[in-house]
Amino acid sequence: MNTDVIGKLLSTLPEDDDHPYRAGPWRPQNTEWQADDLTVLEGEIPRDLDGVYLRNTENPLHPSLTFYHPFDGDGMLHVVGFRDGKAFYRNRFVRTDGFLEENEAGGALWPGVAEPIQAAKRDYGWGARTLMKDASSTDVVVHRGVALTSFWQCGDLYRLNPYTAETLGKEEWNGGFPSDWGVSAHPKVDDRTGELLYFSYSKQAPYLRYGVVDETNTVVHTADIELPGPRLPHDMAFTENYAIFNDFPLFWDPKLLEANIHLPGFHPDMPSRFAVVPRRGGAGDVKWFEADPTFVLHFTNAYEDGDEIVLDGFFEDDPAPVDVDTDDKWQKMFRFLALDRLQTRLHRWRFNLVTGETREERLTDSISEFGMINGAHTGRDYRYAWAATGKPGWFLFDGLMRHDLKTGAEERFSFGEGVYGSETAMAPRVGSAAEDDGYLVTITTDMNTDASYCLVFDAARVADGPVCKLALPERVSSGTHSTWVAGGELRRWRTDDSAAAAIGM
Numbered sequence: 001m002n003t004d005v006i007g008k009l010l011s012t013l014p015e016d017d018d019h020p021y022r023a024g025p026w027r028p029q030n031t032e033w034q035a036d037d038l039t040v041l042e043g044e045i046p047r048d049l050d051g052v053y054l055r056n057t058e059n060p061l062h063p064s065l066t067f068y069h070p071f072d073g074d075g076m077l078h079v080v081g082f083r084d085g086k087a088f089y090r091n092r093f094v095r096t097d098g099f100l101e102e103n104e105a106g107g108a109l110w111p112g113v114a115e116p117i118q119a120a121k122r123d124y125g126w127g128a129r130t131l132m133k134d135a136s137s138t139d140v141v142v143h144r145g146v147a148l149t150s151f152w153q154c155g156d157l158y159r160l161n162p163y164t165a166e167t168l169g170k171e172e173w174n175g176g177f178p179s180d181w182g183v184s185a186h187p188k189v190d191d192r193t194g195e196l197l198y199f200s201y202s203k204q205a206p207y208l209r210y211g212v213v214d215e216t217n218t219v220v221h222t223a224d225i226e227l228p229g230p231r232l233p234h235d236m237a238f239t240e241n242y243a244i245f246n247d248f249p250l251f252w253d254p255k256l257l258e259a260n261i262h263l264p265g266f267h268p269d270m271p272s273r274f275a276v277v278p279r280r281g282g283a284g285d286v287k288w289f290e291a292d293p294t295f296v297l298h299f300t301n302a303y304e305d306g307d308e309i310v311l312d313g314f315f316e317d318d319p320a321p322v323d324v325d326t327d328d329k330w331q332k333m334f335r336f337l338a339l340d341r342l343q344t345r346l347h348r349w350r351f352n353l354v355t356g357e358t359r360e361e362r363l364t365d366s367i368s369e370f371g372m373i374n375g376a377h378t379g380r381d382y383r384y385a386w387a388a389t390g391k392p393g394w395f396l397f398d399g400l401m402r403h404d405l406k407t408g409a410e411e412r413f414s415f416g417e418g419v420y421g422s423e424t425a426m427a428p429r430v431g432s433a434a435e436d437d438g439y440l441v442t443i444t445t446d447m448n449t450d451a452s453y454c455l456v457f458d459a460a461r462v463a464d465g466p467v468c469k470l471a472l473p474e475r476v477s478s479g480t481h482s483t484w485v486a487g488g489e490l491r492r493w494r495t496d497d498s499a500a501a502a503i504g505m
């Protein structure tokens, strides 16, 4: 392995930090690495694995103003690239405006989600809440050969080189970027049409807006999706012909909001509502469906089945877990982050476009979240979802699950005591013929060896364990959202002046 340090940023975090989401498996990094020809510790790198695994991370560089929440961390993008049986690694901070400004100031300027916005030291900022930092540390997708990182609440999208993780600037969509509201955490790319679908939400009416960016990077469609008030939608889904949005009964207390206090509350007496909109439809084309009350962080997929829209996602049985009887203040504070507390289970909603009826069913009793699928099946009928299992009480992924949605069969792999993975992307094998013909890629944080590894699994045989284990230069912080993009797709966009024209891939 050829390893170089390409950057080191000044961290002002305390050496003896005891915050559980800035220490242990969440200990942030401040070094930026470049490693080529990664050392293979076990197995071998499949020669038909070609592309890059990108993973975003909440990786703070400075203490919060008062109280840190893991969603506040600065974005750090990790890249593990594969080609011809070799692999490389890069990691870089996402140079957002807020990140650069805080570095200049030497400390936090904007409050995080657990702090009041009144604490902001600037009179401008980002997020649906307003006056937050555009950390861009939540998701990463690839559109037109460029990686786009997002902020969990709504903010700018940052363009990054998908090979080097270098920040290239803000996404502007040829002048059409909705800078007033920003774009929410999970924009969706439809590989079939080359479109990117997104939504924005705000405290201002109509509270939700939907947009479509085409393959030329132009916003070609927008529509207002009117909500009854400010909501906290995190994810969306799409089918071949429709986009699906949500209005869950978990939102900021309207009374407190009048005083600019942002306290989410769950209302189990109110239904969940889903908006089904033709992909190029307007406000008047929205069809609303009601369903059992819950909150959903992430959907796995949606598709059309006759008159019905089928939507799969992780239903939370307990979106607002009650305080636990423990002296551990951290367990009390962060109970909203633990999959076992939220009781997240794969669930299927069927919305009948003719009758207006909703049918829904639980697909499994197993608790998992952060589901990934073979990207070629996005918006289409599919069979498999690969998801993370959570360490009880913690925002840490202790294993992997493969859900066969046709048979209900499940397969698991546990990373082992003290080892945590990230959202695990599915990488179809080059020339892949079947939906599960490919690999799963994840980055682990191994507390036993104080190191991180990239693991590659056979997507059809998760329980067999990794087919390949690669060394990374340094233990990386636990982190979540990721994506896979095929090398062929990146090379399709590679021209001399393209963002992706970088290293020898």
Ligand SMILES: [Fe+2]
Pocket: 138, 139, 185, 186, 234, 297, 298, 481
């Ligand atoms: Fe998310």
